[in-house]
Amino acid sequence: MADTLAPKVGLMAAFIHAPLKVLGPGTRVGLWVRGCTLACEGCLSPELAVPDKLSLRPVSQVASEMIKLADKHLAYRVTISGGEPFQQAVALKELILLLRAGGIKDILVYSGYPFKELRVRYPWIERSLSALVDGPFELAHPTDLAWKGSEGQKFYLFDPGLKESYDAWLGLKARRLQIIPLLEGVLVLGIPKLGDYQG
Numbered sequence: 001m002a003d004t005l006a007p008k009v010g011l012m013a014a015f016i017h018a019p020l021k022v023l024g025p026g027t028r029v030g031l032w033v034r035g036c037t038l039a040c041e042g043c044l045s046p047e048l049a050v051p052d053k054l055s056l057r058p059v060s061q062v063a064s065e066m067i068k069l070a071d072k073h074l075a076y077r078v079t080i081s082g083g084e085p086f087q088q089a090v091a092l093k094e095l096i097l098l099l100r101a102g103g104i105k106d107i108l109v110y111s112g113y114p115f116k117e118l119r120v121r122y123p124w125i126e127r128s129l130s131a132l133v134d135g136p137f138e139l140a141h142p143t144d145l146a147w148k149g150s151e152g153q154k155f156y157l158f159d160p161g162l163k164e165s166y167d168a169w170l171g172l173k174a175r176r177l178q179i180i181p182l183l184e185g186v187l188v189l190g191i192p193k194l195g196d197y198q199g
């Protein structure tokens with residue numbers, strides 16, 4: 001595993017949104033990073049998989065914007081997705097430290113890498129993250145579970161104090177999507193079931 005996209009001076013951040021209500025328990029602040037080389041067949045975020053150095057922002061600026069949104073929405077929970085967050089691992093670690101210092105209590109990361117690889121390369125994640133959803137999206141292995149896109153993905157909880165809220169979220173039966181109107185078109189947040197966009 002290589003930090004193929006890891007910039008030394010910032011984080012390629014595609015967008016930040018709050019309130020986020022569909023990726024993790026409770027009301028959250030969401031960050032979607034840009035860039036992923038894993039090339040899963042059927043990737044649901046192909047536009048985010050493309051790296052774009054123009055989206056590079058100082059990590060402190062990204063953290064500050066997220067903490068301001070957390071204060072505004074009283075949402076001290078964060079979800080980081082993408083793109084592949086661990087292909088910018090240096091910036092990701094710095095961001096998580098700043099978010100914790102800013103009062104964020106719950107940090108969930110979605111990664112396309114298996115946890116068994118991540119924990120070897122980034123031993124800090126088990127004490128820095130609250131929870132992780134791991135593994136690539138696999139078009140051939142759909143799932144009925146609402147919190148993931150395909151069956152092989154697994155959930156790991158690192159903060160036992162959050163067990164009750166994560167258990168409730170993991171047990172949700174219905175997939176929920178959040179539709180955000182934009183000046184041109186809409187932004188769809190959440191994990192659609194395979195086929196939801198076909199038609």
Ligand code: SF4
Nearest residue numbers: 036039040043083112
């Ligand atoms: S890890 Fe995620 S962003 Fe990367 S190719 Fe797979 S589904 Fe797409």
